[in-house]
Amino acid sequence: MTENLELYDVTFIGGGPAGLYGAFYSGMREMKTKIIDAQNELGGTMLFFLDKMVWDVGAIPALTGRELTDQLVRQARTFDPAIALSQEIVGLERLDDGTFILTSTAGDRHWTKTVIMAIGYGGLRKVRKLEIEGAVRYESSNLYYTVENLEDFRGKRVVISGGGDSAVDWANELEPFAASVTVVNRTDKFKGLERSVSRMKASAAVRTHYQIEMLHSEDGQAIDKVTICHVETGQREQLDTDALIVSHGATYEYGKLRDWGLGIGKDILAVTDKMESQIPGISAAGDFVSYGSKVKLITGAFNDVVLAVNSAKQYIDPHAAKMARISTENARFDELNKQFVNN
Structure with missing residues (x-):
């Protein structure tokens, strides 16, 4: 044998x-x-x-x-x-x-x-994908599940969905490149080293108790706005974005x-x-x-x-x-x- x-x-x-x-x-x-x-x-x-x-x-x-x-x-x-x-x-x-x-x-x-x-x-x-109808169409344009090149986000308004290590780390890594970074998380708990979380909160706009609810696109090719919804009150807001990074584990x-x-x-x-x-x-x-x-x-x-x-x-x-x-x-x-x- x-x-x-x-x-x-x-x-x-x-x-x-x-x-x-x-x-x-x-x-x-x-x-x-x-x-x-x-x-x-x-x-x-x-x-x-x-x-x-x-x-x-x-x-x-x-x-x-x-x-x-x-x-x-x-x-x-x-x-x-x-x-x-x-x-x-x-x-x-x-x-x-x-x-x-x-x-x-x-x-x-x-x-x-x-x-x-x-x-x-x-x-x-298997990456957990964004569970919003039609989200898959934007995976070839500006919906990301990982970041391969920081330069791809230079000068862009970036929204990150998630509260794990990767979400925190990407927010910190992108801060010098992006025009703005907004982190949307369902809770106020973030995983990662305390120093990394503190750095993220100091440099990014952090929206806790919110989740991505809708994606909007004027041309049907790329996302230009997202609707976020407060998980407790139901309050909704729209955020302008050039890139959406989903980090749901x-x-x-x-x-x-x-x-x-x-x-x-x-x-x-x-x-x-x-x-x-x-x-x-x-x-x-x-x-x-x-x-x-x-x-x-x-x-x-x-x-x-x-x-x-x-x-x-x-x-x-x-x-x-x-x-x-x-x-x-x-x-x-x-x-x-x-x-x-x-x-």
């Missing part, structure tokens, strides 16, 4: 920040490593936020999501892991020797001793992953303090996991995946060290250090 298949020590399902840093750290632990991702490029959820500024990664000054992704990919390649893209994994089989066969929707098979799930909030991400589907017996809850997987799932040999890390002291930051994902790799290493070899030696004392960096010195 495993003829012509190459056996790996650890396979990461997911090539976002957790999977990428995990591939680097597993290299430090001298593990033969593979990364599999359903998308056609590495980066995971970061690919949706390439132009957003990231401030909260230790020892790294502010940089864009694109820059952070590029650096994570470069770091992940340090020890030459195998990389398989456009591979949505749906099948899991445990062999008699304890190893696993992972199968993709295309029928490709991957053989591994351990698995680390780093799939974020799920393999399939997303739904995530796990599909056949739920049949694996991992114990996936509604949106996430409960793990032990060593990032272990209910299936021996399968660990998890990043936004996919939940435990008592979980930190929902990229730096938290890095810590998660270090623990997951350590669990995988000791699953393969119970006598292995509990963690990798630090880079300044790790022989795996000897040749790489010489290259830096010679350059």
Whole structure:
């Protein structure tokens, strides 16, 4: 059954920040490593936020999501892991020797001793769209569900609908570019770092307890006004706009992953303090996991995946060290250090 298949020590399902840093750290632990991702490029959820500024990664000054992704990919390649893209994994089989066969929707098979799930909030991400009749017609003009280029909004009157992290972050990022930014939210609660919320309230027009009710267009091609309605009083107002950004979050589907017996809850997987799932040999890390002291930051994902790799290493070899030696004392960096010195 495993003829012509190459056996790996650890396979990461997911090539976002957790999977990428995990591939680097597993290299430090001298593990033969593979990364599999359903998308056609590495980066995971970061690919949706390439132009957003990231401030909260230790020892790294502010940089864009694109820059952070590029650096994570470069770091992940340090020890030459195998990389398989456009591979949505749906099948899991445990062999008699304890190893696993992972199968993709295309029928490709991957053989591994351990698995680390780093799939974020799920393999399939579906953006929650604006539930107003006829809204879809404006998706090709000025109704947006993400922001790919800040310059597209220069000098425009921007209305943002939503109160999550992305809505707050986009309001702050667009402020230097847009003529005006108005944030419309059903409640007065905003997710995100306190500093980010305070900055948004100081620079944008914030309308709480309102929701978008109607879209208006003189030419039928682009939105030029929106009607907002107060959710408690029913009071209505019209806002002029050149661009409407809807940030209502997303739904995530796990599909056949739920049949694996991992114990996936509604949106996430409960793990032990060593990032272990209910299936021996399968660990998890990043936004996919939940435990008592979980930190929902990229730096938290890095810590998660270090623990997951350590669990995988000791699953393969119970006598292995509990963690990798630090880079300044790790022989795996000897040749790489010489290259830096010679350059």
